[in-house]
Amino acid sequence: MGRKWNNIKDKKASKDANTSRIYAKFGREIYVAARQGEPNPDSNQTLKFVLERAKTYNVPKHIIDRAIEKAKGGSDETYDELRYEGFGPSGSMVIVDALTNNVNRTASEVRAAFGKNGGNMGVSGSVAYMFDATAVIGIEGKTADEVLELLMEADIDVRDIIEEDDSVIVYAEPDQFHSVQEALRSAGITEFTVAELTMLAQNDIKLPEEAQAQFEKMIDALEDLEDVQQVYHNVDLED
Structure with a gap:
């Protein structure tokens, strides 16, 4: 399959845990999932899945409990689930999933992260296929x-x-x-x-050294955005 999933997970967790970004992202995702149905993983499959993911990233219990309690408390905070598609250097393709309470802000930030690093946003469906x-x-x-x-x-x-x-x-x-x-x-x-x-x-690609450095900078910029939950791409970054 071309991807070493444990290495990817450990790399992301190591990068994010230093600033607790991963916990904030999971807190938001758990809250949204808990509001989509009953705030109970036994009856809410979406919440159950998110909690399974959180466990593999060692998200602290108090982060999980706080997000679920916030959903139970009837908070009126709402988030839109968005998907952006785009292109990076040398034929690379990227999908960005976000949760946001400000669609205009997120679209602008994602577009800037692409544009400043040799990429550009595409229309819906331009990459996902x-x-x-x-x-x-x-x-x-x-x-x-x-x-x-x-x-x-x-x-x-x-x-x-x-x-x-x-x-x-x-x-x-x-x-x-x-x-x-x-x-x-x-x-x-x-x-x-x-x-x-x-x-x-469906097919991973290898990038030339210079293009790969630029691509990794673009992915870092996208993952650093507060509203971005997941970034998927078709580049094999393994050595």
């Missing part, structure tokens, strides 16, 4: 063959299962996210190294 929505679930302590057998016994047919360093990574359809996890939990697995719903590029 080259990506597939994908559930990515990682575990330790099993081999790929063992995981395949577990999922086959649960009658779950996933896209791919690969071994990455000390982990096994499962790629599945988005609507299989919870069923894959439950099948693994039934086998005694309680911890997940990765629990993501992502936009996975």
Whole structure:
């Protein structure tokens, strides 16, 4: 698949944890998810998923509890879910997901992050068709063959299962996210190294050294924006 998901997660967590940005982003996402239905993960699948992701990033319990209590308290703070698509240097493609209470501000900031770093925003649909929505679930302590057998016994047919360093990574359809996890939990697995719903590029590309440096600067600028929750792209940044 061309991506080392544990490395990507650890790199993002290390970068963001220094300024607590990752906690602020999760706090916002948990609050929005909790307001979309009952503020209870047992009856709110969206909230359940966000909490699974938060756990893999070691988001403190008080951050989670505060966001859920805020939703329970009937806060009238609202956020729009937005998706931007754009292009970076040398044919690179980028998708940006945001949660914002000021659409004009976010659009302006995202456009500037692209434009100042050799990229440009595209129209809706200009990039997304080259990506597939994908559930990515990682575990330790099993081999790929063992995981395949577990999922086959649960009658779950996933896209791919690969071994990455000390982990096994499962790629599945988005609507299989919870069923894959439950099948693994039934086998005694309680911890997940990765629990993501992502936009996975159909084809990753390698950039020339100069273009890659510019691209990484653009991605950093986008991820630094307060309203941006996720950034997806088609560039293989692994050495």
